[in-house]
Amino acid sequence: MHSLLDALSYELMRNAVLAGVLAAVLCGVVGPFVVVKRLAFLSDGISHAAFGGMGVCFYFGLDPLLGAVAVALGCALTLGMLDTEAIRSYDAIIGVLWAVGLAVGIVFVYKTPGYAPNLMTYLFGNILLVSRHELGVLAVLAGSVLLILALFFKGIVAVAFDEVFARVQGAPVRLLMVLLLTMIALSVVILIQVVGIILVVALLTIPPVICLMFLKDLRSVILGSVLLGVGMTLGGLTLSYLYDLPSGPAIILLGAAVLLAVYLLRKLRGGAPKLLPDLRG
Amino acid sequence: MVDTPLLEARHVTFGYGREPVVEDVDLAIHPRDFLAVIGPNGGGKTTLVKILLGLLTPWSGEVVSRFAAGRKGRLGYVPQFSTFDKSFPLRVSEVVLMGKLGSRGLLRLYTKSDRAELAAVLARLDLSRLARAHVSEISGGQLQRVLIARAVLSDPEILFLDEPTASIDAESRQVLTELLQDLNRSIPIVVITHDVTSIAPMVQHIACINRRLWYHAGGELDQAMLEEVYGCPVEMVTHGVAHRVLHDHHHDHPNH
Numbered sequence: 001m002h003s004l005l006d007a008l009s010y011e012l013m014r015n016a017v018l019a020g021v022l023a024a025v026l027c028g029v030v031g032p033f034v035v036v037k038r039l040a041f042l043s044d045g046i047s048h049a050a051f052g053g054m055g056v057c058f059y060f061g062l063d064p065l066l067g068a069v070a071v072a073l074g075c076a077l078t079l080g081m082l083d084t085e086a087i088r089s090y091d092a093i094i095g096v097l098w099a100v101g102l103a104v105g106i107v108f109v110y111k112t113p114g115y116a117p118n119l120m121t122y123l124f125g126n127i128l129l130v131s132r133h134e135l136g137v138l139a140v141l142a143g144s145v146l147l148i149l150a151l152f153f154k155g156i157v158a159v160a161f162d163e164v165f166a167r168v169q170g171a172p173v174r175l176l177m178v179l180l181l182t183m184i185a186l187s188v189v190i191l192i193q194v195v196g197i198i199l200v201v202a203l204l205t206i207p208p209v210i211c212l213m214f215l216k217d218l219r220s221v222i223l224g225s226v227l228l229g230v231g232m233t234l235g236g237l238t239l240s241y242l243y244d245l246p247s248g249p250a251i252i253l254l255g256a257a258v259l260l261a262v263y264l265l266r267k268l269r270g271g272a273p274k275l276l277p278d279l280r281g
Numbered sequence: 282m283v284d285t286p287l288l289e290a291r292h293v294t295f296g297y298g299r300e301p302v303v304e305d306v307d308l309a310i311h312p313r314d315f316l317a318v319i320g321p322n323g324g325g326k327t328t329l330v331k332i333l334l335g336l337l338t339p340w341s342g343e344v345v346s347r348f349a350a351g352r353k354g355r356l357g358y359v360p361q362f363s364t365f366d367k368s369f370p371l372r373v374s375e376v377v378l379m380g381k382l383g384s385r386g387l388l389r390l391y392t393k394s395d396r397a398e399l400a401a402v403l404a405r406l407d408l409s410r411l412a413r414a415h416v417s418e419i420s421g422g423q424l425q426r427v428l429i430a431r432a433v434l435s436d437p438e439i440l441f442l443d444e445p446t447a448s449i450d451a452e453s454r455q456v457l458t459e460l461l462q463d464l465n466r467s468i469p470i471v472v473i474t475h476d477v478t479s480i481a482p483m484v485q486h487i488a489c490i491n492r493r494l495w496y497h498a499g500g501e502l503d504q505a506m507l508e509e510v511y512g513c514p515v516e517m518v519t520h521g522v523a524h525r526v527l528h529d530h531h532h533d534h535p536n537h
Contacts, residue, residue, distance in 0.1 A: 155382070164364040
């Protein structure tokens with residue numbers, strides 16, 4: 001414990017903890033929408049596509065975070081404007097975005113002259129590399145996500161819950177959908193810094209999946225997911241520090257262990273918790 | 282003097298693939314109409330209602346609305362199957378409250394008066410004691426009433442119900458009948474149904490749709506007409522409902 005407190009005296013560790021908390025708060029706020037609206041694949045697609053933007057920025061010596069934000073927002077706008085009913089395979093479009101983004105990123109990183117950034121850092125994240133400048137950008141992004149949700153909570157919940165009814169009510173469904181996807185996109189970019197591109201979706205889904213087993217209204221699921229996410233991130237960081245583990249996987253594995261434990265406990269107690277949302281219409 | 286229709290479909294044609302599901306359909310909904318929409322499965326009943334609601338854009342033709350000035354022109358829709366995921370973490374009261382979604386600015390939260398109206402609607406549909414229940418915990422008939430409550434709370438100009446009696450128990454049916462009769466004093470009601478006899482006493486007009494639409498003012502219905510629409514012999518079961526025999530009946534029926 002002593003060494004942990006010592007660790008906090010390093011700026012690097014303090015930044016890591018702050019970034020982790022920011023990320024966890026966003027997971028808690030955005031994750032429940034991702035889970036109940038079944039947008040996990042989409043979130044994962046945005047995360048991989050964002051890597052394209054990062055690679056391009058690397059090549060031109062720009063801040064990769066900017067590239068990630070630009071591509072993620074571009075994806076959110078494009079997917080939000082598409083008419084999901086008119087498209088035969090929304091899934092396939094996300095899959096294409098995913099693969100193309102990743103390929104573009106790898107090509108540009110490969111062609112970047114001189115210092116080649118370590119791909120592993122982006123794919124699996126290294127929260128210890130978050131700089132003060134990045135932390136500032138992350139805080140602004142997190143603030144934007146919270147602001148969007150606070151302003152449009154009623155409409156975003158309505159669209160996430162029942163798009164058809166929201167449309168009949170005359171709500172601007174397209175706009176609200178774009179806002180929801182924008183929130184997800186910005187969160188994904190922040191999460192990339194913490195757990196890396198590949199593990200983003202786990203941090204978005206694990207806390208809400210646990211909360212949905214117990215809680216019945218959205219506000220409590222959001223609050224619960226925020227708390228769980230913070231616990232997961234800080235716990236994972238601690239494990240990573242104590243046992244010299246990569247931070248992203250440590251966070252995810254801790255979360256997965258908690259999910260499994262909660263599920264089994266509930267099962268042993270005779271309840272039959274629903275691990276995943278009911279798939280019936 | 283004929284009322285001006287509130288909502289009118291003119292020569293509307295629409296389909297999902299290449300073949301039209303509804304073709305050259307004309308239909309007018311007048312103030313205080315009670316219209317039953319009947320027809321075989323796949324005949325285009327739900328599609329027609331979705332076009333009227335603006336959820337589907339017709340290939341050709343148009344939907345024209347004329348609501349009173351100063352009204353928002355909201356339509357109420359009670360779908361046959363819930364269009365949402367029941368595992369969504371929301372309580373019954375929160376789902377019904379969404380009926381107030383369009384009544385104020387998007388940035389405004391639900392107000393005290395919204396909640397007061399909510400309580401009244403829940404009581405009217407006998408849902409008060411379920412207000413805090415999760416939407417996945419209630420029965421099919423109760424869910425049906427939740428969907429109706431949500432549509433009623435939105436204070437619609439016209440209320441559309443798709444098969445409202447399909448999953449409803451006898452007690453709910455009584456509640457529903459009284460509610461619809463009451464609402465029909467101020468707004469028109471359009472009901473898609475397989476079972477026209479269950480709402481027959483209220484029905485004023487019948488629209489039969491099987492790609493084309495046959496409109497029968499006055500709720501007239503007879504064997505020949507049903508056979509025409511369904512394209513096969515149909516047994517009339519009336520359960521004591523008086524059907525006037527059709528008089529002169531000139532339609533351009535398509536060949537089957």
